[in-house]
Amino acid sequence: MSVSSLALAQTLLNGALLGCLFGSIALGLSVKWGHLGVADFFHLSLTLLGAYLTYSLVTELLWDPFLTLAVTVPAFFAVGVGVQWLFHLIDAQPFTTLLITFALFIVTESVVSMIWSPDLLNLRPLLSDGFTTSIRLPEPLPQLAVQPIDLVALVCAALMVGLAAYTLRSTRAGRAVQAMRQDAAIAETLGVRVLPLTLAVSGLAAATAAVAGMVVSLRMPLTPTLPLQWIGIVVVATMLGGLGRPLGALVAAVVLMMIQNAWSLWFPPQWAPAVTFGVLFLFLALQPLTRIARERFTSGRTA
Amino acid sequence: MSLLRCHGITKRFGGVKALSEVDIEVTAGEIVGLVGPNGSGKTTLLSTIAGSLPVTAGTIEFDGRDITRASAHRRAHAGIARTFQVPRPLGSFTVEENVATASMFGRHATGRTAALERARGVLDAVGLAAHAAQEVGSLTLHERKFLEIARAVALDPSLILLDEVLGGLNPSEAALGMDLIASLRERGMAVIYIEHNVRAVATLADRMYVLNQGQNLANGTPAEVLNDPRVIEAYLGGPVDA
Numbered sequence: 001m002s003v004s005s006l007a008l009a010q011t012l013l014n015g016a017l018l019g020c021l022f023g024s025i026a027l028g029l030s031v032k033w034g035h036l037g038v039a040d041f042f043h044l045s046l047t048l049l050g051a052y053l054t055y056s057l058v059t060e061l062l063w064d065p066f067l068t069l070a071v072t073v074p075a076f077f078a079v080g081v082g083v084q085w086l087f088h089l090i091d092a093q094p095f096t097t098l099l100i101t102f103a104l105f106i107v108t109e110s111v112v113s114m115i116w117s118p119d120l121l122n123l124r125p126l127l128s129d130g131f132t133t134s135i136r137l138p139e140p141l142p143q144l145a146v147q148p149i150d151l152v153a154l155v156c157a158a159l160m161v162g163l164a165a166y167t168l169r170s171t172r173a174g175r176a177v178q179a180m181r182q183d184a185a186i187a188e189t190l191g192v193r194v195l196p197l198t199l200a201v202s203g204l205a206a207a208t209a210a211v212a213g214m215v216v217s218l219r220m221p222l223t224p225t226l227p228l229q230w231i232g233i234v235v236v237a238t239m240l241g242g243l244g245r246p247l248g249a250l251v252a253a254v255v256l257m258m259i260q261n262a263w264s265l266w267f268p269p270q271w272a273p274a275v276t277f278g279v280l281f282l283f284l285a286l287q288p289l290t291r292i293a294r295e296r297f298t299s300g301r302t303a
Numbered sequence: 304m305s306l307l308r309c310h311g312i313t314k315r316f317g318g319v320k321a322l323s324e325v326d327i328e329v330t331a332g333e334i335v336g337l338v339g340p341n342g343s344g345k346t347t348l349l350s351t352i353a354g355s356l357p358v359t360a361g362t363i364e365f366d367g368r369d370i371t372r373a374s375a376h377r378r379a380h381a382g383i384a385r386t387f388q389v390p391r392p393l394g395s396f397t398v399e400e401n402v403a404t405a406s407m408f409g410r411h412a413t414g415r416t417a418a419l420e421r422a423r424g425v426l427d428a429v430g431l432a433a434h435a436a437q438e439v440g441s442l443t444l445h446e447r448k449f450l451e452i453a454r455a456v457a458l459d460p461s462l463i464l465l466d467e468v469l470g471g472l473n474p475s476e477a478a479l480g481m482d483l484i485a486s487l488r489e490r491g492m493a494v495i496y497i498e499h500n501v502r503a504v505a506t507l508a509d510r511m512y513v514l515n516q517g518q519n520l521a522n523g524t525p526a527e528v529l530n531d532p533r534v535i536e537a538y539l540g541g542p543v544d545a
Contacts, residue, residue, distance in 0.1 A: 172407060172415065179404050182393045189353060191379040191408035191458065 006143050008265065015261030016254050017150035019237075020157035021219060023250030024212040025230060026237045027161055028205035034244020035181045036198055037094050042083065042101040043209055044227035044234065045108035046076055050213015051222055052116050055123050058217070065123075065214055072210035080206025081199045088195060105227065112224040122221040131218060149218045156215055157250055160208050164246040177201060181244060232273050233257065236280045305364070306331045306493050307352065307462055312361035314347055314517075321347045322517045324361070327495075329462065334484070334494040336508030336525070338501050340537060344517040345497045346388060349464045352495070353385040354378040366461070380410055384455035385464040388497075390447035392439040398450060399435040402426060402457045409458035422457060429453045429483055445476040452483060462493045469498055481507060501538075505529055513537070 025047050032040045050072050057068040083104075087097055124132060127149075134145040168174040179187040180194055188194045216226070237256055241248025256279065260272040307329040314322040322344045329335050337345050350356040352363060354375035363371045365381055373381070384405075393401050399422045406418035413421065426432045429449045434442060442450060448468050455463050465484065469477045477500075484507055487494050498504045504511060505525035513520040513528055515537045521528050528534055 175404065175407060175415065178395070179393055179408075182395060183391055185355060185375075186387075186391050186393065187404075187408075188375040189355065189379055189385055190405045190454065191376050191410070191412065192404075193376050195374075 008262065009141075010144055011261045011265055012258045013144055013146065014150075015258035017146060017154055018261075019254030019257035020150075020250070021153040021212065021215055022230065022233050022237060022257060023253035024153065024157045024160060024208065024215065026234045026241070026249040026253050027157075027164060027246050028208040028212075029234060030238045030241060030243060030246060030249040031164065031205045031208075032202060033238060034242070035177050035201055036084070038084075038087065038097045038101065038202075039094070040083075040097070040101045040205075041227075041231070042104040042108070043205065044230055045105050046079065046206055046209035047213045047216060047230075048112060048222075048224070048227050049108065050076065050210040051216040051226075052112055052121075052213075053210075054214045054217040055121055055222060056116075058123060059126065065127075065218060069210060069214060072213065073207045076210040077203040077207040080203040083206070084199050084202035088198070109224045109227065116222075116224070118224055120221045120223050123217050124221070127218065149215075153215045153219060156211050160211060161246045161250045164208075168244075168246070173197075173200075232276055233260075236276050239280060240283055304331075304367075305329065306366060307495075308362075308364040309348075309352065310362050310364075312348065312351055312363070313359045314344070314351055314356065315359045320517055322351070322358075325514065325517070325519055327512055327519075327522075329493050329495060331461065331493055332488060332491055333509040334488055334496055334507050336504035336511040337495055337497045337514065338499075338504055338511060338528075339514035339520070342516075343514040345514055346466055347517075348514065349385060349466055349495065349497060352378075353383055353464055355385075376408075379408075379458055379460075382410055382459075382461040383464065384409075384458040384460035384462070386448075386451035386455050386466055386468055388466045388470065390444075390451050392442075392447060392450055392454075394439060396439065397435070398431060398437050398439055398442065399423060399426060401439060401450060402453050405454045405457035406459075409460075411459055418457075422453075425453045425457045428456070428486070430479065445472045445480070448472065448480065449483065452487075456487070456490075456492075460492060462495070463487055465494060465496045465498075467497055467499065469500065469503060477503065501529070 025044065028043045029040060032038045032043065053072050054065055054068045057063045057071065058065055092100065131148050134147050136142050137144045137146065168177060176187070176192045176197055179190065179192055180197055184194050233253065233256055237253035238249050240252035256276050260275055263272050263275050305328045309325065309327045312322050312325040313320070325348060337348065339345050347356065351358045354373060358371060362369060365383060370378055370381060393404065396404065399419060402422035402425055403415070403418040406413055406421045407415060423432065423435055426435050429452055431446060431449055431453060434446060439450065452468060469480045472480060481503060484494060484496060496504060496508065508525055510522065511525050511528040512522045513534050520537055521531045521534050
């Protein structure tokens with residue numbers, strides 16, 4: 001099947017913009033997994049909750065979608081702090097945190113089904129044309145179009161990932177997080193307040209789920225099983241991007257979604273998730289080989 | 304007046320009593336040697352003083368304040384620094400970044416630029432200035448041990464807890480290490496110094512404590528301690544016949 005270059009370009013562009021949304025979701029997971037050692041599946045549930053809360057606030061109270069963040073961001077920050085405080089109280093080991101967050105992941109799906117019903121809920125018909133009408137790109141690519149909602153996803157991803165990356169790399173708090181990540185006990189003896197830091201990191205990571213959830217509610221119809229559809233791309237992007245590396249997770253999500261979308265042009269779309277996991281498999285399989293090659297190269301140079 | 308006063312320190316790990324009503328006092332600016340056979344509880348005592356391990360019973364006063372329940376970072380801010388028997392550098396930081404971290408978050412917390420400047424000064428003092436920009440993975444054992452000391456000094460403490468910083472070093476490296484420890488006293492810091500080499504401790508220490516099976520066995524000047532029959536028995540299993 002031949003595919004025009006225009007169709008391919010539009011498909012790649014759509015994939016990249018959808019990848020920004022998944023990069024926003026992966027940001028919180030990457031930070032918690034990389035810096036706190038918590039593989040937090042509940043983060044996906046929080047994103048879903050953020051989407052449903054946005055839906056309810058917009059449809060019931062007629063709030064502007066962006067105004068809902070004034071409620072959901074602080075609320076999710078508190079939830080993130082609370083969950084991390086629980087882990088501290090029970091001195092949870094990584095496997096325990098995995099079990100607890102996975103249990104919360106399952107429970108949340110049921111709770112959302114009970115509160116909002118398992119039916120599809122769609123905010124899109126209620127949105128103004130400014131959100132939904134496609135706009136053409138300026139020269140030199142006037143044939144390509146984007147939806148304003150996707151631009152919202154792009155801006156949110158850029159702001160959150162940029163802020164997180166800058167904070168981790170260039171601020172005092174970021175140095176404390178990096179020290180804590182490497183050896184929390186040593187960081188504590190060097191004066192780093194580890195417990196407040198872990199609570200703040202967890203709270204901020206959860207707060208990003210509120211923003212991502214708001215974008216989700218604008219971008220796609222809502223169903224309680226959405227996290228099961230996201231989990232592959234988000235986890236793979238988190239791992240490919242490097243745990244604790246916000247920019248890496250975003251880039252990986254964008255690239256993966258571009259590949260998935262392009263794949264669907266030539267092959268059955270239901271195989272697209274297999275591509276994502278295939279890339280992860282190749283990455284994991286090649287990692288030891290690249291390490292061996294690097295060590296041989298290094299030792300050869302030293303000798 | 305005592306800088307540090309530990310009274311009745313007891314530490315249990317399940318059914319095992321690692322420390323049993325241990326007392327120790329340190330005054331400002333003195334070097335106190337802490338010796339004892341393997342498993343006598345020396346490192347455990349250091350960990351309880353640094354806040355890495357909570358005590359089961361007993362009290363710890365530092366600079367006139369009760370710090371028994373204080374977290375490790377509060378003790379670091381109060382002026383207690385420690386090194387580890389097996390060096391534990393922050394692996395993704397360079398040598399100077401490791402030291403600067405202590406300055407950034409320690410007793411007199413500073414910004415990153417000031418912390419890096421202070422770190423270079425400390426590294427110069429311990430002889431690691433040439434390695435400042437290196438990854439810690441490239442350091443030799445003695446350089447790693449000196450990095451531990453540098454990181455502790457960068458906290459600007461009034462008490463440093465040294466856990467076998469000369470262990471595994473060759474004689475010339477150990478001599479450098481002993482000079483370094485002596486220089487800490489000249490900087491006005493008190494030191495609690497654990498070492499297997501009792502002679503090395505006796506050379507540097509103003510006073511010594513001996514632990515045996517988690518209990519105080521003896522204390523006094525190095526001469527008094529080394530000639531104490533109980534200490535000789537604990538180390539050698541009985542009196543030495545001439």
